[in-house]
Amino acid sequence: MRIQHSISVPEDIDNGIRDLLAGVGAQPSEHTGNWRVPDHSLDSAIGILERRKIDFRLLYNIPKGEGFETETAAAYLCLKSESEANPTDNVPIILEPMEGLSVLANSELIALISAVTPDLIWGPERKDGLRELEHAPLLPDPVELADVFSKDQGKTGIWLIGHDGQEFLTDRNIEIIRTSGAAWSDKYRFESETFPVLSTLIFRGKVIDLMLQHGVEFAAPPIYLRKQPKTDDH
Structure with missing residues (x-):
């Protein structure tokens, strides 16, 4: 089964962050907040965002038809x-x-x-x-969720959960x-x-x-x- 990872980030991230993501092989999709990330660069892309405390969501794209009823x-x-x-x-x-x-x-x-x-x-x-x-x-x-690597609760009680996308x-x-x-x-x-x-x-x-x-x-x-x-x- 071919798994494709994407990372969803705020659309207003600055050009410096965009350059860093592109530098590890990530590519912006038509939707400007989503970046396709090669498997070998996933940890690097996540590290870039975590170190700069940028909210993101990891999307775990499994092609429909492979393992789905x-x-x-x-x-x-x-x-x-x-x-x-x-x-x-x-x-x-x-x-x-x-x-x-x-x-x-x-x-x-x-x-x-x-x-x-x-x-x-x-x-x-x-x-x-x-x-x-x-x-x-x-x-x-x-x-x-299959795995969680970060948890952050906001003042309203809503959580931002970093997870493996599954x-x-x-x-x-x-x-x-x-x-x-x-x-x-x-x-x-x-x-x-x-x-x-x-x-x-x-x-x-x-x-x-x-x-x-x-x-x-x-x-x-x-x-x-x-x-x-x-x-x-x-």
Whole structure:
């Protein structure tokens, strides 16, 4: 299985940091906050960011179709900002708002996925033709992490977790995503600890496939999670 690593960093990092990342072989993707990192340079890239106390997230990109079952596939979407698209193009569009943690979409996108996202509720249409997601179910269980290398809790109680990028869904989480089409995740779990984190929407693989088949564009490829492995009795 070919694993591809990316690092997501703030878009406003200075040119000096960009030069250092490029110097270890990292390459910026179309989405300016994501950098593809060769396996041999991963530790160096992480070190550059940690030493300068720059917030980052390690993305563990496993190509869909390798180790995934169709019914359990689910992923985060790397959405373009609402400032990057023209909602009047009359093509399905899903975007990240410039403020807040919600999701924006036009009527074409909502109509496209409505049959496979029965539990999503969208707000009224704005002047620019976009509608904001008002409700999606919350996952019942935290997303499980394989390994954690840093933890930092902010003043609001939200944690920034540095981890190896491997994220796993419990059976209950998979069932919610399968029946609802998408659901919010707001917690990580590592070993016996649970960490509140910024909410992120996870989409069912079939919903993502439908979007891709109709030309919906993302800032970067979806980041797939995996089904939680069964633990062997010892």
